[in-house]
Amino acid sequence: MTKTAERRPVATAAVHPDPAPPPAGDRRRRRLADQARAYGFLLGGLVCFALFSWYPAIRAVVIAFQKYTPGSDPQWAGTANFTRVLHDPEFAAAWRNTLTFTLLALLVGFAVPFVLALVLNELRHAKAFFRVVVYLPVMIPPVVSALLWKWFYDPGAGLANETLRFLHLPTSNWSNGTDTALVSLVVVATWANLGGTVLIYLAALQSIPGELYEAAELDGANLLQRIRHVTVPQTRFVILMLILLQIIATMQVFTEPFVITGGGPENATVTVLYLIYKYAFLYNDFGGACALSVMLLVLLGAFSAVYLRLTRTEGDTA
Numbered sequence: 001m002t003k004t005a006e007r008r009p010v011a012t013a014a015v016h017p018d019p020a021p022p023p024a025g026d027r028r029r030r031r032l033a034d035q036a037r038a039y040g041f042l043l044g045g046l047v048c049f050a051l052f053s054w055y056p057a058i059r060a061v062v063i064a065f066q067k068y069t070p071g072s073d074p075q076w077a078g079t080a081n082f083t084r085v086l087h088d089p090e091f092a093a094a095w096r097n098t099l100t101f102t103l104l105a106l107l108v109g110f111a112v113p114f115v116l117a118l119v120l121n122e123l124r125h126a127k128a129f130f131r132v133v134v135y136l137p138v139m140i141p142p143v144v145s146a147l148l149w150k151w152f153y154d155p156g157a158g159l160a161n162e163t164l165r166f167l168h169l170p171t172s173n174w175s176n177g178t179d180t181a182l183v184s185l186v187v188v189a190t191w192a193n194l195g196g197t198v199l200i201y202l203a204a205l206q207s208i209p210g211e212l213y214e215a216a217e218l219d220g221a222n223l224l225q226r227i228r229h230v231t232v233p234q235t236r237f238v239i240l241m242l243i244l245l246q247i248i249a250t251m252q253v254f255t256e257p258f259v260i261t262g263g264g265p266e267n268a269t270v271t272v273l274y275l276i277y278k279y280a281f282l283y284n285d286f287g288g289a290c291a292l293s294v295m296l297l298v299l300l301g302a303f304s305a306v307y308l309r310l311t312r313t314e315g316d317t318a
Helices: 024-063 080-086 089-122 127-139 142-152 159-166 181-192 194-206 210-218 223-234 236-250 255-261 272-282 286-317
Strands: none
Touching (some): 024 286, 089 127, 089 181, 089 194, 089 272, 127 181, 127 194, 142 181, 142 255, 181 194, 194 236, 210 223, 223 236, 255 272, 272 286
């Protein structure tokens, strides 16, 4: 006699239907609320830029075409400010000193940080310590740094000449000599801005894959060949951008001439930005100061546009 198995109901999991999507109107309102919240966070930054960057720049362009002195109503002057500035004997000296300073600072300020970054990248011990040491000058306020170098360059009891006397070497006038003043300021500017540039180069070097160096070593490449064929191509974009930023920064040098030399001796260190300061706060001629500012703005803007265009073209063809 066979037993028939009892059929039992199979337990099945309860199936819940998918929740209905929110209506299109709700989705639109949420999206608008998210966008409004994001623009609200950006509003503070936009207001600061408008008040402290864009408005002063636009106002300077307007004043460049006006006869303007504090306490009096501005009068339209056309291009008279530009004509007067161009005929100023200090105009040519200021541009010559600025371009010379930029060239020297570019040569020294590019080579020294890059070499230091290569050395730090090869260190196996105390990397953090030497990074802090290299970055220390950036932590010092620029005016304090310039005052320290002014004492260092003092031709009488300055540390530089005292060291040379101790070594029985000839002393120098440093920042007080017409032939050495500008070079002395280049050393100060390079030292003060060294740390940030070194760390940027160091970050770029550490992003290079190690396999590229291993392949170059297997091919018999020496140190200089590895730098030329691996390091430089891999950090090319960073190098080009830092060169552009350095040119823009050095063309606007002001703190070192103002604090250390006062534009002297014999206008050997008068720069364009220092001449702008003299027009505005010594000559009380804000129209001439703004005219010089517009000239510097146009030059740097044109250079930046051409530079970026050339580097982009080279990158596309590479």
